[in-house]
Amino acid sequence: QVTLRESGPALVKPTQTLTLTCTFSGFxxxxxxxxxxxxxxxxxxxxxxxxxxxxxxxxxxxxxxKTRLTISKDTSKNQVVxxxxxxxxxxxxxxxxARIDRGQYYFDYWGQGxxxxxxx
Amino acid sequence: SYVLTQPPSVSVAxxxxxxxxxxxxxxxxxxxxxxxxxxxxxxxxVIYYDSDRPSGIPERFSGSNSGNTxxxxxxRVEAGDEADYxxxxxxxxxxxxxxVFGGGTKLTVL
Numbered sequence: 001q002v003t004l005r006e007s008g009p010a011l012v013k014p015t016q017t018l019t020l021t022c023t024f025s026g027f028x029x030x031x032x033x034x035x036x037x038x039x040x041x042x043x044x045x046x047x048x049x050x051x052x053x054x055x056x057x058x059x060x061x062x063x064x065x066k067t068r069l070t071i072s073k074d075t076s077k078n079q080v081v082x083x084x085x086x087x088x089x090x091x092x093x094x095x096x097x098a099r100i101d102r103g104q105y106y107f108d109y110w111g112q113g114x115x116x117x118x119x120x
Numbered sequence: 121s122y123v124l125t126q127p128p129s130v131s132v133a134x135x136x137x138x139x140x141x142x143x144x145x146x147x148x149x150x151x152x153x154x155x156x157x158x159x160x161x162x163x164x165x166v167i168y169y170d171s172d173r174p175s176g177i178p179e180r181f182s183g184s185n186s187g188n189t190x191x192x193x194x195x196r197v198e199a200g201d202e203a204d205y206x207x208x209x210x211x212x213x214x215x216x217x218x219x220v221f222g223g224g225t226k227l228t229v230l
Contacts, residue, residue: 037219039221046206046221046222046223046224047155047157047163047206047208047221047224048221049218049219049220049221052219060216060217060218062218063121063216063218096162096163104168105151105153105209105210105219106151106153106165106168106169106208107153107155107163107165107208107219108165108168108174110162110163110164111162112161112162113162
């Protein structure tokens with residue numbers, strides 16, 4: 001059974017750095033073709049893809065946010081970590097992690113999401 | 121970067137057919153995936169690779185993709201289908217890889 005769960009602070013101040021952790025089970029990120037991604041959704045708005053890391057430690061970032069994002073993995077802990085620097089109120093959103101199975105290009109399993117509010 | 125355009129809303133009576141479109145430049149040359157999102161819940165994959173259904177998704181959900189438009193079709197619409205629907209593609213057309221979502225369509229069951 002595949003599960004993903006996001007964790008991190010519910011509230012961050014402007015200019016701070018956000019660190020989110022995705023803890024997953026039911027698959028291994030050391031399996032060829034496996035990927036984990038981060039996607040966010042501001043309240044009442046659309047989904048926005050942020051970053052992806054694959055089994056081979058290749059990393060891909062949203063063009064518009066790449067200077068602020070870092071994605072990493074700890075295969076032994078079954079975790080993927082996303083950091084976003086210089087947080088702003090417009091970054092208030094629910095942040096999801098999701099899986100891409102071997103060689104696919106869609107997200108087949110999602111975490112329940114974690115709401116991050118940016119406010120002083 | 122690649123842009124996907126969806127109508128903000130679609131309304132349909134119960135038992136009728138709903139069609140939700142996703143427009144993009146030559147989208148027919150890409151694989152389109154669709155997600156259903158109910159209020160307060162994470163998205164759920166309902167169609168992948170244009171027209172395939174994951175296990176557990178009713179046959180009432182189908183998809184097509186040609187030219188500049190992909191379409192999610194929901195037959196015999198039920199009240200439980202009321203949700204936001206998002207299309208998604210993987211874009212490698214620039215020197216950058218991107219997973220792109222459409223703006224979402226709110227399906228209202230009248």
